[in-house]
Amino acid sequence: MVPRAIVPEPxxxxxxxRVGGPLSSAPPPCGWRGNRPAFKLTLLxxxxxxxAFELVTRRAGSSGAxxxxxxxxxxxxxxxxxxxxxxxxxxxxxRGAGAGVxxxxxxxxxxxxxxLSVAALAGHRVYATLFDLKDEAEMGHIQLSRLADLIVVAxxxxxxLAKMAGGHADDLASTLLLATDTPVLxxxxxxxxxxxxxxxxxxxxxxxxxGVACIGPDSGEMACGEYGPGRxxxxxxxxxxxxxxxxxxxxPDGRGAVGGGQGIGLGIAQRDVSGTPTxxxxxxxxxxxxxxxxxxxxxxxxxxxxxxxVLITSGPTHEPIDPVRYIANRxxxxxxxxxxxxxxxxxxxxxxxxxxxxxxxxxxxxxxRVETALEMLAAVQGALPADVAIFAAAVADWRVANAxxxxxxxxxxxxxxxxxxxxxxxxxxxxxxxxxPALVVGFAAxxxxxxxxxxxxxxxxxxxxxxxxxxxxxxxxxxxxxxxxHLITADGSEVWPMLPKTEVARRLxxxxxxxxxxxxxxxxxxxxxxxxxxxxPPQGASG
Numbered sequence: 001m002v003p004r005a006i007v008p009e010p011x012x013x014x015x016x017x018r019v020g021g022p023l024s025s026a027p028p029p030c031g032w033r034g035n036r037p038a039f040k041l042t043l044l045x046x047x048x049x050x051x052a053f054e055l056v057t058r059r060a061g062s063s064g065a066x067x068x069x070x071x072x073x074x075x076x077x078x079x080x081x082x083x084x085x086x087x088x089x090x091x092x093x094x095r096g097a098g099a100g101v102x103x104x105x106x107x108x109x110x111x112x113x114x115x116l117s118v119a120a121l122a123g124h125r126v127y128a129t130l131f132d133l134k135d136e137a138e139m140g141h142i143q144l145s146r147l148a149d150l151i152v153v154a155x156x157x158x159x160x161l162a163k164m165a166g167g168h169a170d171d172l173a174s175t176l177l178l179a180t181d182t183p184v185l186x187x188x189x190x191x192x193x194x195x196x197x198x199x200x201x202x203x204x205x206x207x208x209x210x211g212v213a214c215i216g217p218d219s220g221e222m223a224c225g226e227y228g229p230g231r232x233x234x235x236x237x238x239x240x241x242x243x244x245x246x247x248x249x250x251x252p253d254g255r256g257a258v259g260g261g262q263g264i265g266l267g268i269a270q271r272d273v274s275g276t277p278t279x280x281x282x283x284x285x286x287x288x289x290x291x292x293x294x295x296x297x298x299x300x301x302x303x304x305x306x307x308x309x310v311l312i313t314s315g316p317t318h319e320p321i322d323p324v325r326y327i328a329n330r331x332x333x334x335x336x337x338x339x340x341x342x343x344x345x346x347x348x349x350x351x352x353x354x355x356x357x358x359x360x361x362x363x364x365x366x367x368x369r370v371e372t373a374l375e376m377l378a379a380v381q382g383a384l385p386a387d388v389a390i391f392a393a394a395v396a397d398w399r400v401a402n403a404x405x406x407x408x409x410x411x412x413x414x415x416x417x418x419x420x421x422x423x424x425x426x427x428x429x430x431x432x433x434x435x436x437p438a439l440v441v442g443f444a445a446x447x448x449x450x451x452x453x454x455x456x457x458x459x460x461x462x463x464x465x466x467x468x469x470x471x472x473x474x475x476x477x478x479x480x481x482x483x484x485x486h487l488i489t490a491d492g493s494e495v496w497p498m499l500p501k502t503e504v505a506r507r508l509x510x511x512x513x514x515x516x517x518x519x520x521x522x523x524x525x526x527x528x529x530x531x532x533x534x535x536x537p538p539q540g541a542s543g
Contacts, residue, residue, distance in 0.1 A: 070098035072246060075148035075182070077173045078118065080108020082223045083155040083189035083232035088113060090154055090235040091121040097239060102148060104128065106160070106173050130172045145180035149246060153177070155189035155232045158200055164212070165203035185213045185241060189232030191224055196338065196502040198359055205360045214363060215241045219303075219345045228506060229345045303347030304513040310348040311386040311437065312340050313393035313426070315357030317373045321418065322404035330478045331394035333357025335443075338505035339390055340365045346513050351383040355393060373399060373423035380426055385435040388512055391427045392443045392467075394478075399423050431462035439512060444468040445478065454488045465489050467508065487511075 074094055078087045087109075094101050101122040105115060115126040127144065145151075153160060153173075160173065164186075169175040177184065186207065194200055195217060208214065216233030233241075314336020318326040333354060340352045341362035350365035353376055361367045368379045373395045380389075398420040408416050427442045440463040444454045447470065454468035466488040471478040484498040487508075496504065 068097040068243060069094065069246065072099045072150070073102065073148040074099050074242065075102045075104065075144070075151045075176070076122075077104045077151065077153045077160075077176065078106065078109040078113070079153065079155045079157040079160045079173070079189075080106050080111060081155045081157045081189050081232075082112060084109050084112035086232055086235055087154055088117060088121055090152075090238055091118065093235050093239045094242070095121070095123065097243070099242075100124070102127070102144070104144075104173055104176060106171060108157075108159075127172060130175060142179050145176040146182060148182055150242060151177065151180055151182050151184045152187070152238065152242065153184065154187035154238060156186035157188075158190045158194045158197075158203075161186070161188065161200065161203045161207060164210070165206040183213070183245060184211075185215065185238075185245060187215050187233050187238055188217045188230075190217075190230050191222060192226050192228035192230040192502070193500075195230040196228075196341070196500075198334075201337070201360050201362060204363050208363055213241070213245060228502070229341065303345065305343060305509070305516070306347035308348045308388065308516065309351065309386040310343045310512075311351045311353070311380065311383050311389040312336055312343070313353045313376060313380060313391050313395075314340070314361075315355035315359075316394050317355045317376060317396045317423075318371050319373065319396045319399040319423075320403045321400050322406065322408045324407050327396060327398075327400065329394050329396065331355075331357065332359050332478075332480075334359045334481065335483060335501045335505065336390075336392035337362055338502045339392055339508065342502070342505040342509035343388075343390075343512070346509055348388075351386065353379045353383065353393070355395075372396075373426070377424050377426050377429065380430060381433070384430070384433065384437070386437045387516065388439045388441070389430055389437040390441045390443075390508075391430075391463075393426075394443075394445060395426055396423055425461070427463055428461045439464050439516065441465040441467060441508075441512070445471040447472045451486050451488070451493060454486055455493070458488050 076087065076091065076094070078084050091101050091103070102124050103118045103122045104127045105113075105118060107128070110128065115128065119126045162168075163170070163174040164177055167178055169178045188195065188204070190200070204214070215238055216231070217229050218231040218233055219227075219229045220231045221227050222230060315333035316329045316331040318328050320326045334357075336352070336354065337357070337359045340350050341364075344350050344362065344364045351368065352361050352365045353368045353370060354361055355370055355376065368383070370376045370379050376393060376395060401419040401421040427440070430436065431440050442457065442461055442463040442465070444450075444457050444466050446453050446468060450468050450470050454466045457468075458464075458466040466486075468486040468488060469475075469477055469483055475484070477483050481501060482498050483501045483504045485496050485504060487494045487496065496507070499507075
């Protein structure tokens with residue numbers, strides 16, 4: 001299988017165009033004479049782009065920036081999304097930094113940017129087709145996948161991420177990604193709903209586990225008019241990520257570890273190309289029980305929560321009856337995962353303590369996996385101090401005191417008798433903790449009198465806010481994708497309509513960011529949030 005180059009290398013001509021002085025040493029397009037006007041216009045555009053790029057790169061080189069990536073080769077895979085236009089700027093920056101760029105385009109990418117423009121800026125032919133006998137003697141996909149020091153996928157669409165996660169190889173781009181042993185950096189770009197979809201989260205988790213580094217996506221207004229995470233990271237940020245990956249361990253032969261175990265601010269945990277975690281802290285350092293599983297992320301993005309440490313619990317807990325049975329609840333962990341993603345997108349460093357949820361954690365957060373309420377309490381206390389704590393987990397109120405060490409058997413003598421003990425109250429414990437976060441947010445799942453129970457719970461637990469919802473069977477909230485909540489604070493209450501859980505999370509994260517004063521983070525409590533010393537928002541902040 002040989003990739004087909006759909007834009008041939010230019011054939012140089014002898015003339016040099018001068019407009020008010022020397023613009024470029026690049027020759028005007030060959031074949032200028034004797035061709036149709038439309039073709040001439042295409043050739044002229046190609047030449048102008050090349051000339052402008054050469055001028056920019058000469059200036060960059062004279063300022064010293066050109067040696068930044070000198071001698072490095074980047075294989076750039078451009079996916080089919082509206083953000084493909086940013087790939088042109090990325091090519092310019094990479095070339096200006098001294099790197100060689102070999103472009104690969106998917107069929108859909110050619111609908112957003114032309115291969116001619118990409119080839120003109122890259123100074124290299126564009127590869128797009130997997131099978132082509134014409135190029136058989138030149139560059140097969142195996143050789144192409146290994147000629148670079150780093151593969152960058154920008155934009156990385158949801159389709160490309162799904163192919164990477166599933167190991168598909170049905171076009172040139174996916175085949176290259178499957179065949180390579182070179183470090184890979186992806187810059188996701190898609191609609192906010194697509195980014196927040198559980199399938200995309202699963203795919204990102206798989207891609208992360210396979211050793212791929214990720215930058216972004218950023219939050220902002222989309223081309224479709226929606227707002228939220230899903231915008232491709234800016235080309236300047238991708239360039240910086242490329243520099244740091246190669247500097248940290250991307251060896252010139254393309255076989256160095258991605259990140260080399262050093263966080264490079266890319267938004268997911270860094271792993272080496274074999275898939276082995278390279279930045280996982282020992283669990284003992286967290287103060288949590290040894291049964292916990294900890295996954296650490298790289299430095300967060302910048303935003304209104306930059307410098308803040310946000311602690312979030314999520315999912316259900318499982319309380320063992322015996323080695324094969326347990327007591328659980330219907331929580332999917334979707335709301336907690338959405339909250340973690342929303343706080344991450346605002347720049348927070350997020351510690352995400354999760355029970356055995358069906359929705360996977362988002363990328364870019366420190367994940368502590370637990371099973372029981374006792375384990376969750378230990379993990380939460382080990383994660384303090386924090387600026388904000390959000391307790392979205394559905395923690396079991398009781399545990400089995402006489403849980404069997406072996407599987408309980410059916411007997412003719414009757415049913416087994418289970419004895420219960422009350423589990424610790426994690427929300428109340430942290431609300432009274434010496435390292436109490438400045439803002440403590442609890443959740444209340446009720447089936448009736450939601451507002452009344454939530455107000456009473458806020459006072460009884462000593463927390464600042466309560467997010468309450470009606471989880472009656474007819475609502476479909478528990479385990480579903482939407483939520484309708486009451487936000488209870490010292491100032492009163494708000495009733496939010498039924499919204500996607502991602503939108504509830506975004507609103508709550510923005511509300512949290514609005515009431516926190518500027519700070520450097522990880523404070524065990526700071527002044528200025530309220531006058532009652534409990535970290536409640538100022539008057540009017542929640543109304």
